[in-house]
Amino acid sequence: WELIRVENMMRLRCTFTFPDFREALAFTNSVGELAEAEQHHPELITEWGKVTVTWWTHSVKGVHMNDFIMAARTGVVANI
Amino acid sequence: WELIRVENMMRLRCTFTFPDFREALAFTNSVGELAEAEQHHPELITEWGKVTVTWWTHSVKGVHMNDFIMAARTGVVANI
Numbered sequence: 001w002e003l004i005r006v007e008n009m010m011r012l013r014c015t016f017t018f019p020d021f022r023e024a025l026a027f028t029n030s031v032g033e034l035a036e037a038e039q040h041h042p043e044l045i046t047e048w049g050k051v052t053v054t055w056w057t058h059s060v061k062g063v064h065m066n067d068f069i070m071a072a073r074t075g076v077v078a079n080i
Numbered sequence: 081w082e083l084i085r086v087e088n089m090m091r092l093r094c095t096f097t098f099p100d101f102r103e104a105l106a107f108t109n110s111v112g113e114l115a116e117a118e119q120h121h122p123e124l125i126t127e128w129g130k131v132t133v134t135w136w137t138h139s140v141k142g143v144h145m146n147d148f149i150m151a152a153r154t155g156v157v158a159n160i
Contacts, residue, residue: 021121025112028126032105041101041128046108048121 001071003063004054010063011056012071016078021048030077040070081151083143084134090143091136092151096158101128110157120150 045052057064137144
């Protein structure tokens with residue numbers, strides 16, 4: 001995970017790689033399920049063979065403790 | 081759809097809006113199915129309430145006729 005600055009707000013971003021589009025999209029859906037369960041939603045960029053996940057919290061205009069927790073849980077989903 | 085320039089390559093991009101994250105993700109999956117069927121894959125940015133779809137063709141370093149066709153078919157999927 002790297003901490004990036006977008007529109008003057010910090011965000012937490014990581015790119016996960018996959019052998020094809022289908023597996024990338026399956027990961028997007030797994031992270032989507034996690035997001036729905038927690039009602040905290042990332043930006044998910046799905047491409048052939050990779051997904052870039054970005055977490056941040058609008059209400060604090062940056063990265064909140066919960067974003068670090070969601071990032072860690074995203075990593076767990078990636079290893080399933 | 082708008083024609084944008086990224087890394088000196090033209091791309092075709094459109095943002096579709098939805099009432100929540102779940103419907104946005106369902107649209108991402110529908111476009112993903114279309115992409116798999118045609119073996120031509122866009123970039124799909126899924127966020128709460130919106131999906132940004134970008135089509136381009138690596139081999140021509142820009143927008144090919146097929147990208148316009150896929151863009152039109154993406155619009156059909158959005159209206160289902």
